[in-house]
Amino acid sequence: MGSRNEPHEAPAIQTFASELTAWRTDAALTKTALAETLGYTPQWISQVEAAKSVPSKEFAENLDTFYKTNGLFKRLQRRIIDTRHQAILPPGFAAYQEREAEATQIRVYQLTLVHGLLQTEDYIRAVVGHRQDPDTTERFVAERLKRQEILTRENPPHVWFTLDEAALRREVAPREVMREQLAHILSLEERPNIAIDIVPLSAGYYPGLAGSFTILSFTNTPDVVYGEMAGQGMLIQEPRIVAKFAVTYNSLRGDALRVEESRSLITIVMEEMST
Template identity: 35%
Template sequence: MTHINVLDPGASPLDYYGFELRRHREAAGLTQRQLGDIVNYTGSLVGQIETARKLPTPEFSERVDAALGTGGLLSRLVDLVMRSQVPAWFQQVAELQARATEIYSFDTHMVHGLLQTEAYARAVLGALDRSNLDDRTSVRIARQKIFEKDEPPVFWAVLSECALHQEMGGRETMREQLAHLLAFETNPRINVQILPYSAGAHAGLTGSFDVYRFAGDPPIIYTEGYGSAHPTANPSTVKNCSLRYDHLQASALSLRESAELIRRLMEERYGEQRDSDGDPVA
């Protein structure tokens, strides 16, 4: 007899998702393998998700919703699942990002998590720890769904030119990441400015930080340490960092000039390399 792992649906959002997936699959009279064949995933993966041993993805959830006629239930639940999997030390910040009407970020050495591609995020997260890397990457990328809300936040990123040169995951990953930044050129709610090396000494030398603003609550400043988050609504800190951000924006290139720099580096630094005969270099 096959052992059936009995989930407690109240244990966590992931357990609840698995419980509901199994309930709807069995109601449809399908085995895990049969459902997997329908949605183009393995039956083993279906089983792992049903027993809360593997995170579902938005794509998986959409396909299963369509196959089982669940009315979008799993697609709604997957957002809760992803949010619950955010590292404990970062959960409060993830909630702040989800509630903010305006987000202002300054980053010194890498692209902000809300603007990262999957490959870039994977390279960053796997620098020292590759355990559960697929799931951790999916959780980070899922946070970007805040931009799909009916009223998404206005996001303004000032990014040090250093981040464009710090090669994460190889040339192709960087090229894809820079192209992703350029994709926001026509989106007035997501703006990217580059702080060039030529700016010299600047107001952000003490490190990266975010400013979160809300419809009815005081703004919050967020800084990050190694495995620790430091949000604060202290008025003097908010005033200081807001002033710093104004100066950083003033020192940064314009949106158009920033895009030109990103585009140039994407081609010159991360473009396809060719040999003396003009053939691509492997």
């Protein structure tokens, strides 16, 4: 995943802010007057109406009581909490995830981190939990684990993962979590629908250093490509561009070790993290 969006970019927070402004304006109240009535500061009211602060449950309930709504602000506040994690996802990822679930073949090249479909629960928590509140982190963990079910469902897609060795060695979590993660990769590779190979650091410079990407293939529709750059997700459907990515992926696999050699390298890295 890419960069984390600020709160004001979340549509649910924007809706809360606009509703608060509308109800306050209809009541002919200034921000100062509303703040004094409810026991908050004018600066807080301004922050919420500018969608720059996440309103609390208590604040929402106070608004509902004051304006005698049917629980409008409490529902909006709940919506903010329920969807807050979605605002952190790169634009384009939601559309990609829908297509991923429909794919019959998936070809992945991953440069910096273990790919989401391969991540263990603790590895996910370490990656997505950085600077996130516990509720948002756990929601991410649950959704990613649910997403991984495509690998083990009935009639799963055939998936090829090509990982850079750096993704195995980057210690984004404690070593015991990293060892568990590498062991999980080895166990998944034993499944008949999954192949995993590694581009070793000894490969030096190669085209994959330009960035990670995923190619999705389907039964009756053209392939698509998804990639992320500078926190922006892109789902590419232009056949000419998709074809170039397919050629690049085949080339990257030429730089990778054979499957058995890759298993040996993963095992070596795992053992090194035991010392």
